[in-house]
Ligand SMILES: Cc1cc2nc3c(=O)[nH]c(=O)nc-3n(C[C@H](O)[C@H](O)[C@H](O)COP(=O)(O)OP(=O)(O)OC[C@H]3O[C@@H](n4cnc5c(N)ncnc54)[C@H](O)[C@@H]3O)c2cc1C
Ligand SMILES: Cc1cc2nc3c(=O)[nH]c(=O)nc-3n(C[C@H](O)[C@H](O)[C@H](O)COP(=O)(O)O)c2cc1C
């Protein structure tokens with residue numbers, strides 16, 4: 001078997017393909033052996049039991065989708081007693097995604113889930129921060145830094161910060177997360193969007209607005225991956241619109257060390273299996289010693305320096 | 315390493331279309347050549363269909379579709395559907411010999427308890443598609459089934475023959491003949507309860523029928539089940555988009571139509 005292993009900081013993954021938070025659950029194990037994945041990433045949990053947003057919670061837009069699922073959560077206790085033991089049947093590293101409305105609450109939850117059986121913690125700082133008028137922590141460098149510092153002191157496990165494409169300060173936010181002790185960046189979450197039914201004139205989502213994901217998001221999160229990889233020294237996990245091995249290779253070339261696959265799994269539940277198979281074939285056909293040879297191999301030459309800080313195309 | 319996934323397998327499979335044609339002005343019947351492993355189904359379960367992209371039609375999500383028939387011996391999987399929008403229009407464009415990628419079987423189906431001898435189906439329109447496999451199962455188990463089939467007009471009243479072939483007694487009612495009113499349904503159901511007896515009711519979709527059955531089942535203390543619909547993205551329980559509210563233990567709970575459903579307890583359902 002072709003060696004596809006990569007490292008994300010101190011964590012070694014069998015291959016660079018893992019699911020994106022919220023688009024994966026134990027249910028997928030009914031369709032294929034999820035032990036083949038590079039890591040398992042859980043749906044974001046919060047401390048309390050929460051219901052989530054009104055329906056309709058999803059809609060399709062040309063070749064992509066919007067969602068306003070919210071974060072329905074069965075709470076931490078259920079998570080520890082049911083979810084962690086399920087995934088611990090596998091040798092695959094378990095990455096737990098968490099969120100909270102304030103930096104202190106976030107840190108407490110982080111400490112709470114730093115238990116045996118958890119390999120890394122992904123912090124969904126793209127969710128609304130109640131103390132900052134509902135603006136996500138990852139919108140600004142200052143709020144990112146504040147919450148990441150508290151999270152850092154709450155755990156010794158690898159800490160992955162999940163960034164938001166809604167910010168105009170991608171590089172600054174990435175640097176803030178790195179400076180505050182993040183071990184890796186997940187780039188990125190969904191982009192705030194909207195769709196209206198022209199016959200009824202009603203928004204297509206019960207929550208009015210929601211996050212864009214799927215192929216339409218890819219050029220944006222790929223751009224962010226490139227910017228982040230140029231700016232920081234910690235590994236980047238690319239995420240957004242990946243559905244084929246070509247998409248994965250593109251993210252790796254842009255600077256990602258590993259990737260997450262989300263929406264594609266809804267369309268093709270076995271998408272990740274196919275991608276892993278295709279990646280092995282690609283690595284072999286190109287005679288690469290390691291997948292990581294691709295990481296950051298973009299030929300951007302001198303053009304790169306000025307452009308990484310660009311936030312708006314003319 | 316043995317993993318306890320705690321449930322039956324689900325398959326993503328490509329099937330060849332055997333036939334796909336209109337059976338009346340409103341409904342299409344699609345027959346797929348399907349491998350035996352995906353035909354271990356229960357009545358009320360569904361598949362998630364990857365409708366093709368054709369011309370201007372580019373559906374993105376899969377579309378949920380009830381199993382209209384599953385025949386392991388013939389290696390066939392049947393769907394009966396109404397063209398509603400982009401996805402079902404694309405589905406209708408499939409020609410024999412083309413492939414269709416399906417995920418399933420999905421969800422929890424109808425239950426027929428051992429002591430339920432007299433079953434009654436009350437359904438309208440395309441909802442009858444969901445209930446057809448129940449008639450076959452009832453026949454196999456030697457239970458008696460009576461079906462009130464409701465539609466706009468006799469021309470689009472489908473599945474009657476199918477239900478009759480499966481040994482069910484069929485009572486057709488239509489809007490155009492003025493026989494499908496709630497009052498008439500109530501009278502027909504009451505007759506069945508007093509003359510023959512009903513051990514369980516099965517229905518789907520229509521909120522008018524749901525309300526009627528909820529009150530009659532409460533009055534006569536008869537159990538019932540309903541198949542419900544909700545927009546889906548993943549179809550297998552991962553995304554939480556397909557939730558609906560249900561009355562349970564004096565409160566309201568949210569359940570996923572794709573996973574805990576699509577069949578639910580009649581009294582817990584909220585239209
Ligand atoms: C469990 C289940 C079983 C079903 N079984 C059948 C069946 O046997 N025969 C049949 O004709 N129809 C059935 N339906 C309804 C069928 O899924 C919809 O008619 C179909 O999704 C419409 O897609 P469209 O692109 O043609 O319509 P559009 O209106 O363009 O669809 C837009 C979006 O809304 C969703 N949507 C629209 N109507 C429904 C609906 N009623 N339920 C769920 N999602 C919907 C679509 O999936 C799509 O994502 C079933 C639905 C569910 C949930
Ligand atoms: C239905 C749905 C639910 C999601 N839930 C979460 C979540 O709970 N936490 C999170 O960090 N991201 C969540 N996301 C975002 C994904 O993890 C991912 O960042 C995004 O969808 C982009 O990747 P994709 O285009 O491959 O789907 C969700 C996305 C979708 C579509």
Ligand code: FES
Pocket residue numbers: 545546547548549550551552553554555556557570571572573
């Ligand atoms: S459709 Fe995703 S949970 Fe039901």
